[in-house]
Amino acid sequence: MRxxxxxxxxxxxxxxxxxxxxVRVTPHVMKWQGRRWKLTTMGLYHPEPRGNKRxxxxxxxxxxxxxxxxxxxxxxxxxxxxxxxx
Amino acid sequence: xxxxxxxxxxxIMHIDMNSAFAMTEQQxxxxxxxxxxxxxxxxxxxxxxxxxSYEAKxxxxxxxxxxxxxxxxxxxxxxxxxxxAKYQYVNKLVREIFASYSPVTQMKxxxxxxxxxxxxxxxxxxxxxxxxxxxxxxxxxxEIGDYMTVxxxxxxxxxxxKLAAGFMKPDGLYVIDHTNLExxxxxxxxxxxxxxKRRMAARLAEAGIMTPLEFYRASEAVLARQVFRSVNGHHWxxxxxxxxxxxxxxxxxVGRSYVLDHRTADPVEMATLLHKAAAKIARRxxxxxxxxxGMMLWLGYVREPGWGSPRGWNGPRGWRERxxxxxxxxxxxxxxxxxxxxxxxxxxxxxxxxxxxxxxxVEPARMDQLYLxxxxxxxxxxxxxxxxxxxxxxxxxQLLPAAVFASKNPMPDKIPFGxxxxxxx
Numbered sequence: 334m335r336x337x338x339x340x341x342x343x344x345x346x347x348x349x350x351x352x353x354x355x356v357r358v359t360p361h362v363m364k365w366q367g368r369r370w371k372l373t374t375m376g377l378y379h380p381e382p383r384g385n386k387r388x389x390x391x392x393x394x395x396x397x398x399x400x401x402x403x404x405x406x407x408x409x410x411x412x413x414x415x416x417x418x419x
Numbered sequence: 420x421x422x423x424x425x426x427x428x429x430x431i432m433h434i435d436m437n438s439a440f441a442m443t444e445q446q447x448x449x450x451x452x453x454x455x456x457x458x459x460x461x462x463x464x465x466x467x468x469x470x471x472s473y474e475a476k477x478x479x480x481x482x483x484x485x486x487x488x489x490x491x492x493x494x495x496x497x498x499x500x501x502x503x504a505k506y507q508y509v510n511k512l513v514r515e516i517f518a519s520y521s522p523v524t525q526m527k528x529x530x531x532x533x534x535x536x537x538x539x540x541x542x543x544x545x546x547x548x549x550x551x552x553x554x555x556x557x558x559x560x561x562e563i564g565d566y567m568t569v570x571x572x573x574x575x576x577x578x579x580x581k582l583a584a585g586f587m588k589p590d591g592l593y594v595i596d597h598t599n600l601e602x603x604x605x606x607x608x609x610x611x612x613x614x615x616k617r618r619m620a621a622r623l624a625e626a627g628i629m630t631p632l633e634f635y636r637a638s639e640a641v642l643a644r645q646v647f648r649s650v651n652g653h654h655w656x657x658x659x660x661x662x663x664x665x666x667x668x669x670x671x672x673v674g675r676s677y678v679l680d681h682r683t684a685d686p687v688e689m690a691t692l693l694h695k696a697a698a699k700i701a702r703r704x705x706x707x708x709x710x711x712x713g714m715m716l717w718l719g720y721v722r723e724p725g726w727g728s729p730r731g732w733n734g735p736r737g738w739r740e741r742x743x744x745x746x747x748x749x750x751x752x753x754x755x756x757x758x759x760x761x762x763x764x765x766x767x768x769x770x771x772x773x774x775x776x777x778x779x780x781v782e783p784a785r786m787d788q789l790y791l792x793x794x795x796x797x798x799x800x801x802x803x804x805x806x807x808x809x810x811x812x813x814x815x816x817q818l819l820p821a822a823v824f825a826s827k828n829p830m831p832d833k834i835p836f837g838x839x840x841x842x843x844x
Contacts (some may be wrong), residue, residue, distance in 0.1 A: 352562050353515075374449035377564055379508035384814035390504075392447035399448045419450035 336416045340365060344402065344411040360391050360402060365413055370395040394419075421638070424597040425575045425661030430536040432548060433580035434555065434570040436513070437589040437600065441472035443509050444499045446564035455480060461502040461678055462486075465772075469501070473589055500666060507791035513562050529586075532575055544711050548573045552592045575661035581613045589678040597661060600815060604631035606792075622646055635659045673703045673711065674777030684722050684770045691823045694764055696776045697755035698820060704778065710747035710785075711778030712756040716740055717767055741779075749784045750803050765804030 343364040351357030355369065363370045376392035376399070389404040401415035436442060440458040445451045455467035455475035468475070468488045475481075475496065480489045489496045510529055517524040521542075523535035527745055536548060543551065552571035561569050561630045568590040572583025575596060583595040586603065595603055609620045626646045628634050634655075644653030654664040675696040683689060693716075704710060717739045740761045748754055758776055 337718065376449050377447040377505065377509075379442070379447075379502040379505045382814075384810070384817070385812045386814075394449040399450045401447075417448060418452060 334339075334418045337419070338413055338416065340413045340419070342402070344410050351364045358389065358404070360393065360411075363395070363400070363402065363413070370398070370400070422656070422660055424600055426597045427575055429548065429574045429580075429596045430539075430593055431574055431577055431580040431663075432534040432536060432555075433577065433584040434513075434517070434534070434569050435531035435581075435584050436509075437570060438470060438476070438499065438504060438570050439509075440470035440501060441475070441499075442567060443505055444502075445472060446566040447505060448499075449566075451497055451499075452566055455496045456502050457484070457486075457488070457489055457496065457498045459486070459498055462498060463678065463680060465678070466498060468498070495618060509563055509567075513559070516558050516562065520551065520555075531581075535582065549594060554590065556590070576658055576663040577665045578658045579661055579791060580614055581710050585611075585613070595661075600661065601632065601635065604635050607631045609634065669708060670709060670781055672708070672777050672779045672781060673700050673707075674715075674774040674775060675699050676773070678773045679771060682770050682772045684768055686767065687719065689762060689771060690759060692774065693758040693776065694751070694755045694820055694823045696750040696774070698823070700776065700778050701751035701754055701803065702751060702810075704749045704781070704784065705803070705807060708784050709748040709781050710783070711754075711781045712742060712745070712747045713743045713778065713780035714761060715775075715777045715779060716758055716761040716765075717775040718762075718769075718771050721770040721772045726761055729821055735766065735769070740764050743780060745775065747776075747780075747782055747784065752799060752803075776780075822842050 344360045346358055346360045349357050349359070359372070359375060361372050363372075372393045372395055374394040376394065378392075379390050381388045381390050381403075387406060389406065391395040391398060391400075391402045391404070393402070397419045399417040399419065400413060401417075403412045403414055404410075405412070441456045444456055444458060445454075451472075453474060454472075455478060456472040457475055457480060458470040459466040460469055468480060468482060468484045468486075468489060471480045471482065471484070475489070475493065478493045480492055480496065484492075486498050489498065506529055510526065513532065514526055517532055517534050518524075518770065521534050521536055522534060523537070523538050525535075527533040536543070536551075552573060556569055556571060559569050570584040570588050570590065571592040572578040572580045572586065573592075573594040574583045577594050579600075582603070583593045584591070586593045586595075608625070609615050609629070610617060610625060612634075615623075623629075623634060623646055626637070626641055628637055628646070636647075637656075639653060639656040641652075642656050643649070646652060647655065658664045677696065679692070681688075714817055717737060720735060721735045722736065744755070744757065744759060748757065771836075806818050810816065
């Protein structure tokens with residue numbers, strides 16, 4: 334089952350050097366609906382252009398729930414856009 | 420005299436991703452891994468699968484399977500709506516990996532491409548291409564995602580390299596050259612060869628060619644005069660023997676296809692859709708500094724019962740019209756006027772369920788044309804350039820022509836199946 338949302342969430346993330354001079358950003362823990370969700374499997378990072386803004390999209394799983402999380406590079410807000418219950 | 424197979428080293432590498440869109444979704448969502456997954460362009464009641472994962476294919480879910488049917492075949496089937504940005508990013512990473520090996524690379528579509536290693540032996544420093552192929556497979560896992568796999572085919576020409584890539588699917592690596600060419604043909608059916616589908620196989624069968632080996636052994640005269648009746652016969656004779664016949668022509672068409680959320684027979688709604696599609700095509704043309712002289716419009720109709728046939732619909736399934744113009748167009752209003760002209764020739768009163776509009780006969784646009792006097796054309800050019808600048812900054816479709824504003828049918832960017840040469844990088 335899929336749940337669409339648009340909730341601002343708190344995220345603990347690491348920023349480490351990645352291939353070809355890029356920075357690899359990994360969200361580790363997310364606080365949502367009063368609960369801490371720990372990343373268990375990283376899925377995919379991809380950027381999504383919105384005009385001249387480049388949103389950063391992180392897809393990952395925490396146990397039997399998968400999430401789609403967006404980082405806004407201008408406001409530095411993390412927004413949860415989708416939860417998928419396996 | 421029969422031409423011997425090309426005996427030079429195999430230096431063309433074809434790489435294709437395994438069920439690319441579905442696998443990308445499985446990479447993104449770990450809970451979908453190992454499950455039957457389909458991808459559709461618009462998740463609605465009529466959704467059909469445009470890409471299926473290997474798990475889905477194993478239970479008979481393929482291109483064209485409807486959502487409901489897929490769920491009957493596999494109760495744990497998940498249909499995902501396509502995510503163009505995701506696939507474009509994966510495609511960009513794949514292109515970067517390709518470009519790190521050779522300056523001559525080409526993405527043939529969103530999920531497959533070519534690396535041409537001819538003349539690269541010095542740079543490879545004696546490394547065999549199989550080793551390079553294995554390294555690319557490893558890099559795809561490390562740099563894109565641990566669930567991503569690719570098939571690698573190595574051969575003397577592009578067609579054989581594609582054949583080799585498909586030979587050991589999934590996650591395969593295979594080399595074809597003059598030493599094993601006949602053995603490979605001997606293990607395959609005609610319709611397993613790239614670009615040979617049922618209709619082409621039937622044409623070959625008419626000339627007594629039933630297997631790839633018979634195709635390979637057919638004389639050039641039979642292929643050119645009896646089967647293909649064109650220069651294509653000569654090309655097939657060469658490519659079956661490993662000689663290169665494919666030429667990269669660049670962008671030849673720019674099109675937009677669309678399945679309507681709100682099916683309609685209303686000419687006003689259709690006009691707004693044509694305008695939207697024209698605006699999208701114009702944007703792609705302008706981004707690549709191209710213009711098009713030809714316009715083609717295809718409409719697919721809803722098949723409704725009650726037209727006299729015992730099985731229901733006996734009206735047309737679709738309609739197509741095209742026209743070549745003397746002057747090339749690149750602006751949305753020009754393309755819209757041409758599409759509307761074609762639409763007005765279509766049978767009216769039928770409910771349209773899908774449409775495909777394409778600008779063809781593409782050529783470099785002369786956008787630097789200076790106008791001696793300010794004209795309507797010059798003003799329209801400036802307006803469109805300004806609208807594009809606004810949309811570049813704030814996002815697609817932020818500024819639209821007023822005529823399309825009220826349309827019930829949104830037209831978001833969806834998976835481009837054909838060329839990826841007009842992808843933004």
